[in-house]
Amino acid sequence: MADVSIAVCPGSFDPITLGHLDVVTRAAALFDQVVVGVAVNTGKRPLLDGPTRVRLAEKAVAGLPNVRVERVPGLLVDFCREIGATALVKGLRNGADYDGELPMALMNRHLTGVETVFLPADRAVIHIASSLVKDVARYGGEIDDLVPDGVADAVRAALAERTSGAGGETR
Ligand code: PNS
DSSP: OTTOOEEEEEEOOTTOOHHHHHHHHHHHHHSSEEEEEEEOOTTOOOSSOHHHHHHHHHHHTTTOTTEEEEEEOSOHHHHHHHHTOOEEEEEEOSHHHHHHHHHHHHHHHHHHOOEEEEEEOOGGGTTOOHHHHHHHHHTTOOOGGGSOTTHHHHHHHHHHHHHHSSOOOOO
């Protein structure tokens, strides 16, 4: 297909939040197709398993016709090449985000030339981070208005399962 712009919104999505959804929605207005890439961050041990993160992301973007969700099994740049994506889109909330994202953006461009587009976080969701959502939920706080439908229940269920048995995640 000629001249179709494809961008990937990559992340751990553990879980997807309203902040992520804002970035994906804005990316969908800039590119013909957007793929939410649920990837592995070797620095984190997720609370939610891969299929759950994908399912929750799919539900969240169901109303966006030019957005789909896929697992990214390995290197993000390989995935971009496979699907013909020429850009990555990430949200930035603050300087710490920028410090974390800049080396990845430069490495990805070094590897294959794929560019990263940074979108400033919307003020309405700038305080939302997956790690904080999990922390608030862990101590019984209200997270339903921070995440898309269905996510809060899945987080609470995963935390309950963790508490009753297996190991713990890291951020
Ligand atoms: O939501 P996160 O955890 O900040 O997202 C980071 C993520 C998953 C996008 C990053 O770790 C990644 O790209 N992982 C895939 C493997 C890869 O390509 N690593 C090299 C990055 S320069």
